[in-house]
Amino acid sequence: MYKEVNFEDFLTYNFDLLIDVRSPKEYHHAHIKNAQNYYALNDAEFQEIGTLYKKNKGLAKAKGASYICKNMSEHILKLYQTYKIGSLVGIYCARGGKRSKAVALILAELGYRVVRLEGGYKAYRSYVSAFFTKNLNIEFLCLCGNTASGKSDLIQSLDNALNLEKLANHQGSSFGKIYGEQPSQKAFEDELFFFLKDYPFQTCFIEAESRQIGNLTLPLNLYNSMQNAKKIWCECDMNLRIQRVLKHYTPMKKDVFYKNVEKISPYISKKFKSKLCENFENNLLEQCVKMLFEYYDKVYKKPTKIDYFINSSNLEEAKKNLMSLNS
Template sequence: MLKECDVETFLASREALDLLIDARSPKEFSESCIVGAQNFYALSDAQHQEVGTIYKQRSRNEAKILGARYICENVAADLQTIAKHYPIGSKIGIYCARGGLRSSSIAIILSHIGYQVYRLEGGYKRYRAYVLTFFEQLPHRRFIVLGGKTGCGKTELLKRLSPSLDIEGFANHLGSSFGAVCGAQPSQKMFENSLFNALYSLKPDQSIFVEAESKRLGKVTIPARVYQNIQTGVRVEITAPFEMRTKRILHYYQNVTPEFFYRAMAIIAPYIRKSVKEAIIDAYERRDLQSVVTFLLRDYYDLVYQKPLHVSFFFDNANEASCIASLLNLRETL
C-alpha cells in the first residue's frame, strides 16, 4: 500500500507509524528534520552533490539514471536493517526535500515488499511551510508562565507538570549567560520543529505551563507569535531558599570546562564589579564551585533579574510537592 498524504493527513497518521523515514542526504537531515524521523537516505551527501551537478550542468537524463543507480544501491543496503526492526506490514512514513524522486523511489520499493507506506506530498519543504504558518496563526493562548530567579526550580517543576512546554529543553540552553552549559544547540529550524511538535499535540483550550524566557536562547529565537502569546499568559512567580537555588545550579556547573567558563565570564564582566569577577575566577581556579555559584547568584543573576510589573500569583518552591499541588490547583481554576 502506498498513500500520498498532505501535511495534515501525514501528521494525523504520525502516532500510528512504526517508522518515519527521512530520505534526504545525511547533511540535510543533520540540519533539521521532522521530529522522530530516522535517516535512511536515498543519496549520500557526495552522491546528492554529484547528481545535482550533472543535472544542472550536463544532462538531466544522465543525472536521473545515475541517481536511480545510487538509490537502488542504498536501498538494498538499508532493507535488511529496516526488515530486522520493522516486520513487513509495518506502517512507514517517508519524505524527502520536495516530495520528489528520492522519497517516491524508496516508497514504491517498500510498498511492493508489503509495507504500508505514507508519503508526504511536497516533502520537507511543505512541512516547514506548514510549521511557519502554524506559528503565525498560533491558536494556543492559555499559558501559565513560571518566572523567578535563577535556580528556583522552574525547569524541574515543568517536568512534573502537564501539559507543559520545556522551551529550554528544545533549545538545549538554560537561557542565561552560562546557559550553553548543556552543550551544542539545535539549528533554528530544528528548534522550531520540536516546539511545533509539542504544541501541535496540545489542544488550544488547554492551560499550558511554560517558563518565562527571553526571546532568544543562545543562538535560537522563539517564534514571534509564540513569544507574544506567552507574554500575555498568567504570570506566576516561583521563589525558593537561596541554599536550595545554589545546590540546584551547582549540579549544572560540575562539568564546566575552563574554555567555556572564561568565555562566559567575559560576557558578564561588564555587568559585575571587578572585585566580584576576580573572586569568581579565583574560586573557579581553586575548584571551589560552591563559591562560584554563590557569587554568580548573589552578585550577578539576582541583581540583573527583572521581575515583571504584574505578577498574578506567588508560589514558594521550598517544598516541591506542595508547589506542584498549588500550580495544578491554579490550572483547574483558570
C-alpha cells in the same frame, strides 16, 4: 498501495514507519518527528549528483538511480526484518522529488502500503511556519523568579508543562550551554510544533524566558503567549539557590567558565570580574555563585504584574500549590 498526499492529510496517518530518504546530513539537521533515515543518496553521493546535474542532467539521473538502487538493496533487508510486507509507510524527501518517488515505488512494488508527502520536508516546514503565525489556544501559566529558584525543577516535574530549556538543550543564561550542542532552529521549532499542535490539557506551565535561548529563537506567537500569561513568582532561600546551582552546574571546566564570564564582561566591572575568576581558581564556588547572583538578580526583569506567589524551597509543596491553580 501508493498515494501522494499533502501534509495536513499526511498528519492523519498512523504510520508503522516514517522514512526520511534525504541524506544523513539533511536528516540530522532537522527532520519530521519519529522519522527514520533510510537515505536514497548518502552525503557524498548527494553532493556529487547535485554538482553533476548542473553539467549533465541525463548522466546525473542515471548515476543517481544507480546509487539509489545500491542503497536500497542494503535498506530493504533491514526494513523487512522489522516491518512486515503490508506495513503502512510514510515517505518524504526534501521537496517531494525523485528521491522519495524512487524509494516509494520500490517499496510499493514489494507490497508495502506507501504514502508519499507532496512537497516533502519543505511543504512540512511551510505548514509549521504557518502554525506559528496563529494564536495558540492554550492557557499558559508562566513561572518567574530569580536564578535557581526552582523553576526548571518544577517544570520538569509537571505533566502539563512545556520544558523549553530541555527542547533547546540550554539553561537560558550566559552559563546555560552545559549539555553540549543545541539543536538547529528548524529542529527546535519542529519539537515545539509537535508538542503544541495536539496539546491535551487546557493549561500549560512554562518558564519565563527571553525570546532567545542560547542560539535559538522562540516563535513569536509562543513568546507573545508567554508575555500575556499569568505570572507565578517563585521565591526561595539564598543558600538553597546556591546549592541548586552547584548541583546543576558543577563540575565546570576552567575554559568553559572563563568563556562564559567573557559573555557578561561588558556588563560587569574589571574588579568584579577579577574577584569572580579568583574565587573560581581557589575553588570558592559558593562565593562565585553569590557573585553571579548579585549580577543576575539585578538584570532579571521582574514582571510588573505578578498573579501568584509561591515558596519554592520545598519543591513537592510548591508543585502541589501549582497544581491547585489548575482546579
